[in-house]
Amino acid sequence: MKHVLITGASSGIGMQLAIHYLKAGWQVTACGRDGEKLKAALGDQTEHLRFCIFDMSHRQNVLSNTARLKNIDLAIFNAGTCEYIDHPQAFDGQLFERVIHNNVIGTGYCLESILPKINKGGQLGIVSSSVTTLPLTRAEAYGASKSALDYLARTLAIDLAPQNIDVSLIRPGFVDTPLTQKNTFKMPGIISVEQAATLISKGLQQRKLEINFPRSFFYVLKALSLLPNILWRRIAINMVRQ
Numbered sequence: 001m002k003h004v005l006i007t008g009a010s011s012g013i014g015m016q017l018a019i020h021y022l023k024a025g026w027q028v029t030a031c032g033r034d035g036e037k038l039k040a041a042l043g044d045q046t047e048h049l050r051f052c053i054f055d056m057s058h059r060q061n062v063l064s065n066t067a068r069l070k071n072i073d074l075a076i077f078n079a080g081t082c083e084y085i086d087h088p089q090a091f092d093g094q095l096f097e098r099v100i101h102n103n104v105i106g107t108g109y110c111l112e113s114i115l116p117k118i119n120k121g122g123q124l125g126i127v128s129s130s131v132t133t134l135p136l137t138r139a140e141a142y143g144a145s146k147s148a149l150d151y152l153a154r155t156l157a158i159d160l161a162p163q164n165i166d167v168s169l170i171r172p173g174f175v176d177t178p179l180t181q182k183n184t185f186k187m188p189g190i191i192s193v194e195q196a197a198t199l200i201s202k203g204l205q206q207r208k209l210e211i212n213f214p215r216s217f218f219y220v221l222k223a224l225s226l227l228p229n230i231l232w233r234r235i236a237i238n239m240v241r242q
């Protein structure tokens, strides 16, 4: 039986991935900050479903609560948070710190503790976002944190190759989860968590270096990113003014 560890399994994409892998017969270690929330999302712990409770923004908490884990075939670092910069002229440094610390530094703590427990020939998936394709309004903190994850994943994909560990960079577009349900703007191409989990698991099964979806949305962003920055800036400013 294969063993998958999923961070952020109490909600949204991570929860759906846990459900997907349980149905597919994997041993699942579902991680989150709150045991009750994990239980409400996934049911009681069983022989095949184990909870691992930690706050990834606290190094010691991550290290001590993951110490007993072993024999992981696939780790999906999915946990993350999103906060927008609404008043860039009165830049909220604490918000910026919170998002960067959680999404980037927290991933570093997870790497420190969990990477040595991934079997040779195993896999690591890091969930970034399609926001990294282009500079998008209000995403100064979230976009910067996810861009750091892009670089991290791409570098690890090189440096973990000698250990036969494949690293996949996962960049979803909009997915209907509690994180996006807070958004008040239109979310083009939004898909369900079920669709997202299917696309992620397929991409991981194929050991893809990058998993970008939904495809049509990604290609539009990609095409726009090929424009000179000065042009994109003009388009983005016009969109903000509308």
Ligand SMILES: NC(=O)c1ccc[n+]([C@@H]2O[C@H](COP(=O)([O-])OP(=O)(O)OC[C@H]3O[C@@H](n4cnc5c(N)ncnc54)[C@H](OP(=O)(O)O)[C@@H]3O)[C@@H](O)[C@H]2O)c1
Pocket (backbone or CB within 6 Å): 007, 008, 009, 010, 011, 012, 013, 014, 031, 032, 033, 034, 037, 054, 055, 056, 057, 078, 079, 080, 081, 082, 102, 106, 127, 128, 129, 130, 171, 172, 173, 174, 175, 176, 177, 178, 179, 180
């Ligand atoms: N939804 C989208 O459209 C979308 C698009 C692109 C990328 N993503 C990325 O996909 C990932 C999952 O997002 P989602 O939409 O499924 O959001 P979500 O429903 O809000 O789930 C986020 C998960 O991350 C966990 N988490 C957050 N901070 C944590 C911390 N410090 N320690 C431990 N766990 C923590 C949460 O745990 P708690 O239950 O303890 O809060 C929750 O399980 C995120 O990395 C997000 O940036 C989402």
